[in-house]
Amino acid sequence: xxxxxxxxxxxxxxxxxxxxxxxxxxxxxxxxxxxxxxxxxxxxxxxxxxxxxxxxxxxxxxxxxxxxxxxxxxxxxxxxxxxxxxxxxxxxxxxxxxxxxxxxxxxxxxxxxxxxxxxxxxxxxxxxxxxxxxxxxxxxxxxxxxxxxxxxxxxxxxxxxxxxxxxxxxxxxxxxxxxxxxxxxxxxxxxxxxxxxxxxxxxxxxxxxxxxxxxxxxxxxxxxxxxxxxxxxxxxxxxxxxxxxxxxxxxxxxxxxxxxxxxxxxxxxxxxxxxxxxxxxxxxxxxxxxxxxxxxxxxxxxxxxxxxxxxxxxxxxxxxxxxxxxxxxxxxxxxxxxxxxxxxxxxxxxxxxxxxxxxxxxxxxxxxxxxxxxxxxxxxxxxxxxxxxxxxxxxxxxxx
Amino acid sequence: xxxxxxxxxxxxxxxxxxxxxxxxxxxxxxxxxxxxxxxxxxxxxxxxxxxxxxxxxxxxxxxxxxxxxxxxxxxxxxxxxxxxxxxxxxxxxxxxxxxxxxxxxxxxxxxxxxxxxxxxxxxxxxxxxxxxxxxxxxxxxxxxxxxxxxxxxxxxxxxxxxxxxxxxxxxxxxxxxxxxxxxxxxxxxxxxxxxxxxxxxxxxxxxxxxxxxxxxxxxxxxxxxxxxxxxxxxxxxxxxxxxxxxxxxxxxxxxxxxxxxxxxxxxxxxxxxxxxxxxxxxxxxxxxxxxxxxxxxxxxxxxxxxxxxxxxxxxxxxxxxxxxxxxxxxxxxxxxxxxxxxxxxxxxxxxxxxxxxxxxxxxxxxxxxxxxxxxxxxxxxxxxxxxxxxxxxxxxxxxx
Numbered sequence: 001x002x003x004x005x006x007x008x009x010x011x012x013x014x015x016x017x018x019x020x021x022x023x024x025x026x027x028x029x030x031x032x033x034x035x036x037x038x039x040x041x042x043x044x045x046x047x048x049x050x051x052x053x054x055x056x057x058x059x060x061x062x063x064x065x066x067x068x069x070x071x072x073x074x075x076x077x078x079x080x081x082x083x084x085x086x087x088x089x090x091x092x093x094x095x096x097x098x099x100x101x102x103x104x105x106x107x108x109x110x111x112x113x114x115x116x117x118x119x120x121x122x123x124x125x126x127x128x129x130x131x132x133x134x135x136x137x138x139x140x141x142x143x144x145x146x147x148x149x150x151x152x153x154x155x156x157x158x159x160x161x162x163x164x165x166x167x168x169x170x171x172x173x174x175x176x177x178x179x180x181x182x183x184x185x186x187x188x189x190x191x192x193x194x195x196x197x198x199x200x201x202x203x204x205x206x207x208x209x210x211x212x213x214x215x216x217x218x219x220x221x222x223x224x225x226x227x228x229x230x231x232x233x234x235x236x237x238x239x240x241x242x243x244x245x246x247x248x249x250x251x252x253x254x255x256x257x258x259x260x261x262x263x264x265x266x267x268x269x270x271x272x273x274x275x276x277x278x279x280x281x282x283x284x285x286x287x288x289x290x291x292x293x294x295x296x297x298x299x300x301x302x303x304x305x306x307x308x309x310x311x312x313x314x315x316x317x318x319x320x321x322x323x324x325x326x327x328x329x330x331x332x333x334x335x336x337x338x339x340x341x342x343x344x345x346x347x348x349x350x351x352x353x354x355x356x357x358x359x360x361x362x363x364x365x366x367x368x369x370x371x372x373x374x375x376x377x378x379x380x381x382x383x384x385x386x387x388x389x390x391x392x393x394x395x396x397x398x399x400x
Numbered sequence: 401x402x403x404x405x406x407x408x409x410x411x412x413x414x415x416x417x418x419x420x421x422x423x424x425x426x427x428x429x430x431x432x433x434x435x436x437x438x439x440x441x442x443x444x445x446x447x448x449x450x451x452x453x454x455x456x457x458x459x460x461x462x463x464x465x466x467x468x469x470x471x472x473x474x475x476x477x478x479x480x481x482x483x484x485x486x487x488x489x490x491x492x493x494x495x496x497x498x499x500x501x502x503x504x505x506x507x508x509x510x511x512x513x514x515x516x517x518x519x520x521x522x523x524x525x526x527x528x529x530x531x532x533x534x535x536x537x538x539x540x541x542x543x544x545x546x547x548x549x550x551x552x553x554x555x556x557x558x559x560x561x562x563x564x565x566x567x568x569x570x571x572x573x574x575x576x577x578x579x580x581x582x583x584x585x586x587x588x589x590x591x592x593x594x595x596x597x598x599x600x601x602x603x604x605x606x607x608x609x610x611x612x613x614x615x616x617x618x619x620x621x622x623x624x625x626x627x628x629x630x631x632x633x634x635x636x637x638x639x640x641x642x643x644x645x646x647x648x649x650x651x652x653x654x655x656x657x658x659x660x661x662x663x664x665x666x667x668x669x670x671x672x673x674x675x676x677x678x679x680x681x682x683x684x685x686x687x688x689x690x691x692x693x694x695x696x697x698x699x700x701x702x703x704x705x706x707x708x709x710x711x712x713x714x715x716x717x718x719x720x721x722x723x724x725x726x727x728x729x730x731x732x733x734x735x736x737x738x739x740x741x742x743x744x745x746x747x748x749x750x751x752x753x754x755x756x757x758x759x760x761x762x763x764x765x766x767x768x769x770x771x772x773x774x775x776x777x778x779x780x781x782x783x784x785x786x787x788x789x790x791x792x793x794x795x796x797x798x799x800x
Contacts (some may be wrong), residue, residue: 285685288709
């Protein structure tokens with residue numbers, strides 16, 4: 001239901017050449033490669049893709065990168081990197097068609113569905129994202145919390161992850177996590193139980209089911225949430241890719257909750273990203289006799305994470321951003337008066353029953369398309385409006 | 401073995417009249433009564449006892465107390481208080497004999513065995529303490545940690561309290577706690593298992609076994625540690641007395657560890673005292689699904705307590721005071737060079753085998769008695785010297 005919205009907007013805003021270039025880069029470069037990030041930032045995706053495909057980089061760029069490597073005391077590896085780009089090139093038209101055949105959609109920076117908080121990643125921003133699911137990623141992540149932790153979770157950890165996620169869903173917060181056994185899966189199951197969208201961030205292509213036992217879970221996520229990936233269809237997950245993937249989980253959400261983590265755990269890598277990105281970092285305590293709580297206790301002791309023990313403690317922390325909407329959430333009657341001017345004008349422009357597209361609503365409200373989309377997303381998570389088959393309309397309990 | 405030391409020192413330092421006055425006050429006034437504390441501070445224990453016994457207080461004191469009550473918005477209750485003192489008076493010679501018959505000894509401020517850290521309590525300092533046990537209270541508390549928590553502890557709490565206490569004992573730290581079921585008892589059992597002294601702070605007289613099921617435990621404490629109380633023999637514990645007692649647990653120790661505590665728990669009262677006295681406050685996390693960990697998590701979240709998960713984390717915190725000795729403790733060879741000048745002179749003066757009294761050691765080291773006692777206590781907990789039947793001597797592994 002949201003795919004067409006994303007598609008419409010993309011053809012409006014992002015030129016086809018840019019899309020194909022980014023698809024080519026997603027094939028050639030490893031996710032989060034900062035050299036590629038700088039190449040794109042400097043020359044644009046189209047030129048960067050062409051340079052990478054030929055393995056010939058501008059002399060000034062090469063000289064800067066060599067200087068950068070020397071300053072950091074690293075041997076320059078640019079030749080090897082460029083060679084790997086050339087070797088990995090594949091036709092982006094084919095990749096794009098592949099993804100769409102699988103039922104996925106591509107979003108790139110500039111698309112209305114692009115979650116702009118990913119821009120905080122700077123040179124490590126994803127080149128593009130494959131999404132597979134019914135939910136608009138940007139809107140879903142407006143009010144989102146990452147719930148992460150150990151694969152080897154205990155019964156306690158699974159229970160806590162599931163209950164926190166379902167409680168977050170009850171309060172209209174989207175849950176973001178990986179797709180692993182243990183805490184990740186428990187968090188998604190809890191979120192799904194609350195009826196709210198959940199976002200699975202994969203280290204593989206969206207068409208690769210890893211672990212294979214999560215086929216059913218991922219199927220439900222596709223219908224009630226969204227699976228996302230920054231690598232092409234068919235890509236297998238590797239250990240480095242799991243670590244690089246973690247920056248997306250941290251960056252997409254307003255805060256990360258570590259439910260259980262041993263001292264050397266991938267979840268602590270996500271925690272580090274959350275700290276670096278100035279997102280809220282939270283950790284759930286547990287028995288000091290349990291190894292999978294040691295990482296959480298370390299985070300708390302080091303002052304890197306806030307100790308949280310309930311959904312309310314989490315939302316108190318992450319809810320401080322966008323306080324006006326949190327206020328609406330707490331109020332019993334969702335009074336329109338609590339909204340700011342622009343958001344109220346957009347709300348007035350949303351039809352009661354039939355549904356309207358964001359462009360029509362933007363015109364009617366007298367705001368630009370981007371503002372309309374942002375307001376609609378906010379109004380949706382606050383429960384004022386909903387997006388159906390035929391566009392945006394008021395939620396029934398707001399009728400009249 | 402230490403009782404005679406305390407006795408010798410007391411008859412030297414504190415006049416009999418002062419001792420009897422304090423015993424009388426322990427009978428007349430409730431522990432921690434700040435009015436009595438101020439009366440003693442102003443007129444001395446002997447005069448204060450005489451005034452309380454007659455129920456006639458100096459006019460200037462009365463007027464000040466009335467002013468103080470008015471400023472605090474409390475109705476003046478001095479008449480009632482003084483009347484209760486008169487009513488509760490009993491012959492101190494009899495109380496003193498009673499205690500000694502029970503096998504207890506009295507220490508008062510000025511005695512060498514008086515733990516001077518209790519002076520931090522100001523007007524709420526105990527009038528005197530009854531001790532029953534083989535251990536010198538002052539020395540035992542030089543390196544001590546309070547381990548407190550819920551009576552209704554879970555198996556997890558009991559295990560943690562016992563293991564932390566025994567680990568503290570292994571590192572030559574004394575454990576201090578109350579005498580209740582649950583965390584208190586588990587802490588003492590752990591400490592006793594390590595062979596180190598443990599200190600039970602009672603809300604009743606040292607001859608009253610409460611709870612009665614702890615008769616065997618208290619018997620072991622008397623032989624390997626010390627039971628202490630600020631109320632006369634035969635006094636029953638009351639709820640207010642438990643709360644007032646908690647200030648002693650906090651004040652005697654370098655820091656308090658709350659192992660488990662529900663949101664409304666006496667252990668949190670001890671925690672408040674620790675905060676007020678600027679002692680280290682620590683809390684052990686637990687499952688967020690457990691009510692008896694809620695108080696601990698609150699303390700951590702409020703930044704009032706440091707989250708601790710191991711003995712090492714506790715000793716790192718409390719060991720920062722007297723860092724030189726902690727340094728010695730960590731070193732493999734206990735080098736004498738690490739000691740300060742005074743302490744090394746005292747150590748040189750301690751005989752190898754026969755043993756010597758503190759006065760002789762003080763003369764030989766060229767320091768005063770109080771310094772000698774303080775250094776001997778520190779040297780004892782650091783493992784350099786020990787106190788035997790015939791006085792202080794070097795520990796065997798330090799011979800030669």
